[in-house]
Amino acid sequence: MALGDIKGQQRAVRFLKQLVRRDMVPHAFLFTGMPGTGRLAAAFELARALECLDPQDSDSCGQCGACRKIDQGIHPDLIQVRSDGAFIKIEQIRELRERFRFRPFEGKWRIVIIQDAQRLREEAANAILKVLEEPPRGNLFILIAPEAQMLLPTIVSRCCQVRFQPLGDDIVADWLVRESGLSIEDAAEVARLSAGSLDAARRLTEEDRIAGWKRVLANVESLERLSLLDLFSMTAKWGGTREQVEKDLECIRLWARDLIVLRLGGNRPLTFELDQGTVEAVRDIAPERLFRLYHDIEEATRNLKINVNLQLTLEGICLAIKDSLYGKGDWHSFSKGRQNLPL
Template sequence: MALTDIHGQQRAIRFLRQLLKKEAVPHAFLFSGMAGVGKFAAAMELAKALNCLSPQDYDSCGRCSSCHKLEEGLHPDLIHITNEGVFIKLEQIRDLMKRFRFRPFEGKFRVVIIQDAQKLMEPAANAMLKILEEPPKANIFILLATESQMLLPTIVSRCCQVRFQPLADEIVAEWLAREGGLSPDHAYGIARLAAGSIEKARWFSDEDRVAGWKKVVGKLENLDGLSILDFFPMVSDWAKNRESAEQDLEFIRLWVRDLILFRVAGAKSSPQGQAPPKLVSTARPPAREASPGASLTFELNGRTKEAARSVAPERLFFLYHNVEQAMQGLKVNANLQMTLESVCLAIKDSLYGKGGWHSFPKRRQDLPF
């Protein structure tokens, strides 16, 4: 394994190899991007390339003693810091600072990988900032973050930021087929749910979770015809499980994305036995000129299709952003029940109501109930 063996992150890997080629590797990196897209693998491969005893074409050889030790996690100059409990604590950063009294033992560089750097508690983040302000020689810091906006801006500004994109469905599906022995159809179905993340793909390999997706979609489909007397108790019941709520909102986002694909591009679910065509995007709302071949996560039911056909695409894009905002809100501890009420009301109104989303309904018959 080497930098060039990392799939789906060509731009990031090309950039890192250019730095190696120019011998212009900065003392601190911030690898940002969703979980499960190869940030840690790239950090490890960069550590190998930096310390390789016989580098080849600005990459590691994979055969020398340094490469072997790094691969086996036995290299004394690799430090991997992860959260202890919920956060990365000040003591962990203080312990790290003690190591700087010594030069790297074996390698040219000591490589410090900080996993989930957004979990640095404030005192730990301040200590980390001090290190980055006066970096010790021959140390390379690689901060990995899924939500770089949660880091201190002063830390971000001292790092060379490398963005990692969600992986293409084909790459995730190939991985599932190779590592999990899944059939191509099954692998593609899960890859779509995973939205570009190997970590999520692994998570969705569990049948119970696919059942969770179907349960959420069932609730959304039932919004049609749900009376006001049933609506609020349904949401209140849903909001009891905060643990699954973030995942449920991700399911809702995927479902709305499917509505957009269906409405704008006339997408269908992939026919059995055929390799599904390439998706437009897994991370953003699909472009308006989406390919007619773009495929859905799962087949939409007849009533949902009928409703989606009669809705203006702008309204579906609005819904998509509404769900994204709700997801952001939950990350900063928004009230779960109110969040779900807002999202479900917007879906009910947009798909099954008669009122305009941009204005307060003026007539009783325009209300979604």
């Protein structure tokens, strides 16, 4: 692998390669973007391109001693800083500064990759800032964070920022087929749900959430045909721990968001592939009804955290969906309770 092999980040890669080619690499980069979009991989590939003993077209050769040492994680001039617990602590930065007293051991550069730079504790951030203000020669810092606003503006202003975009669904799907052995259809579905992040895609595959979400959507989409009695029996069989039901509600919330996007005719991609009956039902519904439904789902999710009965919550949500989509739309308060329902 080399810088040029990073997928879906052509702009960032082209920019980095240009700087290497022109020998204009600054002393600090800030790579921003969602986790799972290739920020860390690009940091390593940039390090290889700079340390490579036999660079090819301003990129690493992948074969030389320096390239191999970086692959194996034993290159003495490549330092990684990660959070120790929730934060990157001042001790870690002090240790780092000790090393700046010496020149790089082997390469032209010493490269420091700081992962989750947003976790720099205040003192640690100030210590890094001092280094960036008077950068020791031959050192390159690559800070990685989701967004620049999460760091001290004084740090951001001393870094050359490179943005990493969410990856295209096709790239995520290809990666899933290759790495997780998913079928092309399943990979396409997970890719759509992962919002352009390989990390999110991996989590979805590992937790087998897709199967869970399919089950939830099948329940929700069956509501049109169910009588109220069947609805109660369906929610009684729903099962799952509080944590599981929270995840199910998250799925229902995303589904309801899809309904709103669909109703408003927006260009935003839908999370799920909606069944035809649902698509038709949504067409004639006042958007306010969908907003209210969405709000009800959010409220139910919040209430779950303060120990509300799981089954009553699920019943409430299912009734709200059934009524919003297929009824008169006047069921919007869970607190009415089921005693008022004509059974």
